[in-house]
């Protein structure tokens with residue numbers, strides 16, 4: 001009488017084991033063979049990184065900075081915000097202490113790889129709020145344009161316009177506009193992904209990773225729709241050095257930063273964004289539609305820290321106000 005239940009149990013167990021092994025194999029193959037165009041640096045050049053927060057420089061260009069310095073090049077970093085999240089810190093001295101700590105951490109990180117302190121600039125716009133003001137954005141664009149004119153960098157790297165943190169996106173906008181004003185060639189402006197709520201597979205793979213033996217690599221991903229993505233060729237030692245860079249950011253959970261972002265840098269040439277249309281339309285994003293179905297409208301913001309309608313409003317206001325000069329193309 002136990003024969004049938006036993007048979008079902010054995011078959012179910014075998015099916016689960018086969019599915020587990022198949023998923024593990026998928027993770028291994030995906031991690032090992034995901035096609036990525038490789039990028040390397042063959043000459044010394046001057047590199048300008050425009051980061052929103054003190055740790056974004058390592059996320060978007062940790063390897064690029066180290067390789068540039070190793071080739072005898074120069075690295076300059078501009079931070080657009082003060083990195084202090086007021087909604088968490090509340091009023092008072094905590095904000096100022098946080099600003100100072102984040103600047104100390106950034107200096108320690110950058111000088112540890114050989115960037116001179118004099119090459120590090122802090123614009124100190126208030127994190128999450130300062131660059132929601134068109135006046136401040138216009139001023140930041142002018143400052144970054146002056147940096148570009150003065151430095152004449154061989155390459156500029158900024159965070160991608162991806163619907164991740166609102167400060168990352170606006171810093172991308174600032175770089176695009178500043179490059180236009182400075183007459184800087186578009187081919188030499190690059191963007192790098194950090195995080196977004198766009199890809200449907202990501203939350204699924206993250207949950208699978210909790211039980212899998214070989215885990216899916218969840219490196220930052222660009223939004224679909226623009227080509228040209230490249231991954232920096234980094235050795236194991238260089239990757240380890242990038243992870244060590246994160247140890248300087250104690251205020252930001254350096255261990256979590258290294259786990260989440262300790263991958264080879266990825267960049268692509270800055271696409272000709274229509275900023276006033278926001279990074280993507282939530283109504284056409286399968287992940288957003290699914291989250292909205294499960295969590296309801298109130299808890300399904302597709303962007304971090306900024307509602308879709310606020311994106312449309314802010315960038316429309318900026319596009320009206322900021323000069324439209326776009327970066328020129330190199331002959």
Ligand SMILES: [Zn+2]
Pocket residue numbers: 052053056165168
């Ligand atoms: Zn950031």
